[in-house]
Amino acid sequence: MKDTEQIAEKIRRFIELEEEIYAPVSSLDFHSSDSDSSLSAPSEVDNNITSGKATSDNSEPSMSMDEQLNACTTLDELRALCEKAEVLKTDLENTRLVFGKGNPEADLMLIGEAPGAKEDAQGEPFVGASGQLLTKILAAIKIERKDIYIANILKHRPPDNRNPKPEERARSLPFLERQIDIIKPKLILCLGLVSAQTLLESTQPLKELRGTFHTYRTDYQLTVTYHPAALLRNKHLKRDTWADIQQLRARYDEIGAKPLLPSL
Ligand code: URA
Numbered sequence: 001m002k003d004t005e006q007i008a009e010k011i012r013r014f015i016e017l018e019e020e021i022y023a024p025v026s027s028l029d030f031h032s033s034d035s036d037s038s039l040s041a042p043s044e045v046d047n048n049i050t051s052g053k054a055t056s057d058n059s060e061p062s063m064s065m066d067e068q069l070n071a072c073t074t075l076d077e078l079r080a081l082c083e084k085a086e087v088l089k090t091d092l093e094n095t096r097l098v099f100g101k102g103n104p105e106a107d108l109m110l111i112g113e114a115p116g117a118k119e120d121a122q123g124e125p126f127v128g129a130s131g132q133l134l135t136k137i138l139a140a141i142k143i144e145r146k147d148i149y150i151a152n153i154l155k156h157r158p159p160d161n162r163n164p165k166p167e168e169r170a171r172s173l174p175f176l177e178r179q180i181d182i183i184k185p186k187l188i189l190c191l192g193l194v195s196a197q198t199l200l201e202s203t204q205p206l207k208e209l210r211g212t213f214h215t216y217r218t219d220y221q222l223t224v225t226y227h228p229a230a231l232l233r234n235k236h237l238k239r240d241t242w243a244d245i246q247q248l249r250a251r252y253d254e255i256g257a258k259p260l261l262p263s264l
Contacts, residue, residue, distance in 0.1 A: 065174065066174070075182055078099075079097075082099055088156055088171065091159060092159040095115075096156075097156065098123055098152060098156070098157070100149060100151030101124050101149070101151075104182075105183070106148045106185055107258045108185055108252060109185035110148060111191065112125060112152045112153070113153055113154070113163075113195055114154035115157040119152075126150055130232060133228040140242075141249040144262065147260050152195075153194060154169065154172050173198065177217070184219075186252075187221050187222075187223070188223070189223055191227045191228065192227025192229075199216055200222070200224075207240075210224045210225055213251065223247070224244070225245065
């Protein structure tokens with residue numbers, strides 16, 4: 001199978017799975033850009049998605065999306081590709097890329113859902129209220145944000161803080177997977193249901209996905225906890241989150257991940 005067919009097949013399988021969780025993606029097909037009226041991206045860009053091209057940039061017309069992604073060997077190269085990738089955008093106009101932030105050699109990577117208004121304004125993940133809570137949670141297990149890497153399933157803000165749509169997640173996933181493969185974290189922590197279900201290709205509820213370590217794409221150990229925004233709304237989730245976070249910290253030490261030194 002050619003690269004473009006493989007990526008189209010992967011997206012098709014992903015959307016099938018997502019349709020089991022959410023409403024069906026109405027008549028989304030891989031040959032027409034007109035079917036998804038919720039996306040305002042121009043049709044040229046949609047054709048790029050469906051033909052496996054990552055961008056509308058004409059400079060690399062012969063490279064498939066997979067080839068362009070695989071050609072990125074550093075986060076800077078991947079960021080540059082993301083900057084011009086219309087496929088990463090949502091139907092909210094003029095949003096800023098929130099690529100991800102942290103130590104490019106981190107052994108722990110946290111993956112949230114999607115940028116909110118503050119993240120969009122600053123171009124950084126988790127800088128709003130849930131980000132502040134996240135910093136405190138990490139501090140409780142003696143981890144500073146400078147030591148880890150944080151990214152989201154989506155790299156652009158969806159409107160009205162709505163959940164990312166299945167097709168948005170499917171389009172963003174290859175970029176996030178490449179980001180993970182460049183960083184090669186020993187551990188991944190999914191924050192919230194959207195992150196966990198997307199990466200694990202699961203429809204299970206969060207309470208069934210948390211509390212254990214999953215093997216993710218053969219090479220990575222992945223665990224799941226509640227999204228900090230959920231904790232802000234529901235204090236009863238704190239006890240389970242604390243258990244998850246302590247288990248994460250214990251595993252970090254057990255596998256001999258990089259020592260975490262407090263800032264002076
Ligand atoms: N919620 C997320 O999932 N990610 C962010 O970056 C901010 C809030």
